[in-house]
Amino acid sequence: MSAESIDVPGLGHGGMPIPTGCRVGPLLVSGGIGGTDPATGVMPADGPDQVLGIFENVRRFLKAAGATEADVAKMTFFVVDRSLREHINTSWVEMFPDEGRRPARHTLVAQLAAPMVVQCEVLAYVEDGSR
Structure with missing residues (x-):
């Protein structure tokens, strides 16, 4: 098996030669994955708006890879302030409403490049038939 880069328009890494995922x-x-608005390339200043953007960008990434929310095994969030967890929780429950089918999740406090205050990584398992 060989690696396949997954690129999503508007979710680049600042011109770096790094795909959105693999x-x-x-x-x-x-x-x-940050909360940047893919249409404008602008990162919202507000943390809760960044969280909303992240969940939308995760959906875009999953779709580009031929996956769905049901394929997600784990999400890791990096936050500059733990108070953002309450906003993550709100979007989390919206994306994964069935508490018996939610993926694992971990939240870590991290230093992020301003104005970013929250970022996430996604790990998923996609059956061949999902593509």
Whole structure:
């Protein structure tokens, strides 16, 4: 199996030669996904708006990779302030309403490049038939 880069318009890494994510067989992994508005390239100043943008960008990444929310095994969030967890929780429950089918999640405090205050990574398992 060879790696397949997943590029999503508007979710670049500042001109760096880094794809949005990568798929190797059924394993799908993202790089850091922020809340940047893909249409404007602007990062919202407000943390809660960044969280909303992240969840929308995760959906875009999954779709580009031939995956859905049901394929997500784990999401890791990096926040500059733990108070953002309440906003993550709101979007989390909206994306994964069935508490018996939610993926694993981990939240870490991290230093992020301003104005970013939250970022996430996604790990998914995509059956061949999902593509």
